[in-house]
Amino acid sequence: MFGFPLLPEQASAIASKVDALMLFEVGVSAFFLTMIPLAILGFCIRYRRGNRVDRSNPPTHSQSMEIIWIVGPMALSLVMYVWATRLFFEQYERVPGASRIDVVGKQWMWYVQHPEGRSETNELHVPVGRPVRLNMTSQDVIHSFYLPEFRIKQDVLPGRYTELPFTPNKVGEFNLFCAEYCGTNHSIMIGKIVVMEPEDYEAWLAEKGAGPSQADEGEKLFVQHHCAGCHRGSQTVHAPRLEGVYNKPVPIQAGDEIRFEVADEAYIRDSILLPKEKVVAGYEPIMPSYKDQISEQDLLKIIAYIKSLANREISQ
Ligand code: HEC
Ligand SMILES: [Cu+2]
Structure with missing residues (x-):
């Protein structure tokens, strides 16, 4: 309207569907907003004082x-309700094969880590037409x-992963905005998302040379923090191997009972961070807590490494 866009461009698969729902809701509201007044x-006007109208038998x-x-x-x-709920589930549906990209928010910037190894701040590069899942x-x-x-x-949220x-x-x-007031410089916590052709995206990933992948960096940290000393088949410490653990149910000792939890x-x-909270059945709670010792970025790298182990064979 007069060269002034009422709605931003639609740049994702879900955008037009969200707009349709919103227009419907605005339409319903606008209808009542005009009809009632x-x-x-x-x-x-009709029943104003002095107007001669029939006032007998008002309907009760x-x-x-x-x-x-x-x-x-x-x-x-x-x-x-039904429309919005279906859209919500459609949006959060886990599409198999979506590429996972890690994001850490901090006052006042966005840090983005691609599994292939490249990281960026206040920018997010993604290929067009491919499903992405931000963690x-x-x-x-x-x-x-x-x-x-x-x-x-x-x-x-701090202390939790949202996707x-x-x-x-x-x-x-x-545009990329922080939409939750987060302190003095909240207003400069802005960035951009760059959507590229898949070939350009591959080229962009490789631009800085084939550096270590996120999982490789995670492996280095795994050794540095002495995780390897316990978790790679130590002779003296009894600790579970982590190969194949990702996304599998793990037996947790809960009092006298054992319950299962998926290792996501x-x-x-x-x-x-809280190893004593959930102790794997059959093991002693000897793992030290790494709370406040490993940064969020490094935690994500270690997780990427453990995830990459899922497909490797156990080797002694
Ligand atoms: C002192 C030895 C020790 C060290 C060091 C250690 N762990 Fe552990 N870890 C254990 C033991 C024992 C368990 C099983 C008992 C439990 O759940 O606490 C465990 C459990 C785990 C589990 C759950 C495994 C499962 O099968 O569900 C993960 C994941 C893990 N550790 C990762 C790490 C990482 C990452 C590090 C380094 C940052 C690390 N550990 C350092 C001993 C250790
Ligand atoms: Cu913020």
């Missing part, structure tokens, strides 16, 4: 009206990862 105004009850105003809004609300955490306070052109937003799946469908540069990113993170 119009009715009030109409009655005010109308069953049909009651049915309309109960069933109508309920049906409309249910349409919005995000914060080093300090609550931030929120907001891509307006993609119509997606997700809180980024944000999406599929970009337009090549170009788009959050589980591995907890195992490193």
Whole structure:
């Protein structure tokens, strides 16, 4: 309208669907927002003092009206509820084969780590048309990862991993904002997302030379922090091997009982920071806690390494 866009561009697979739902909700609101004041105004004028109108037998009850105003809004609300819920599940659905990219928010910047090894700040490069899953955490306070052109937003929380799946469908540069007030310089916590043709993306990843991958860096840290001393089949310490553990159910000793938990990113993170919380059945709780000793970035690298072990054979 007059060269002033009312809505940002639609740059992800889900964007047009989010807009359709929003337009519907705005339409319903606008309808009632006009009809109710119009009715009030109409009655005010018609029944103003001194106007000669029939005021005998004012209706005190109308069953049909009651049915309309109960069933109508309920049906409309249910349409919005079902529509929005389906869209929500569609957006957060885990697409197999999505590439996982790690994001750490901190006052006041975004740090992004690609599994291939390249990292960047306040920028996120992704290939067009391929599903991506961001695995995000914060080093300090609550931030929120907001891509307006993609119509997606997700809180980024300290001490927890949240995920944000999406599929970009337009090549170009788009906005990245922090959408949760996070302190003095919150307003400069902005960046951009660069959507590239897959070939260009591959070239971009390799631009700085084939450095170590995220998992390789994680392996270095695994040795540096002495994890390897216990977890690589030590003669003196009885600790579980980590090959193949990722995304598999692990038996946890809970009192006298054993329960199973899937070793996802959050589980591995907890195992490193709070090892006494969940002790693997059959082992002593001798693993030291690494709380406040390993940065969020390094934790993600170690997790990437453990994840990469999932496909390796156990070798003694
Ligand atoms: C002193 C020996 C020791 C060190 C050092 C150690 N661990 Fe452990 N770790 C254990 C033992 C024993 C267990 C099993 C008992 C438990 O769950 O606490 C374990 C459990 C785990 C688990 C859960 C495994 C499963 O099968 O569910 C993970 C993941 C893990 N450690 C990662 C690490 C990482 C990463 C480091 C280094 C930052 C590390 N550990 C350092 C002894 C150790
Ligand atoms: Cu922020």
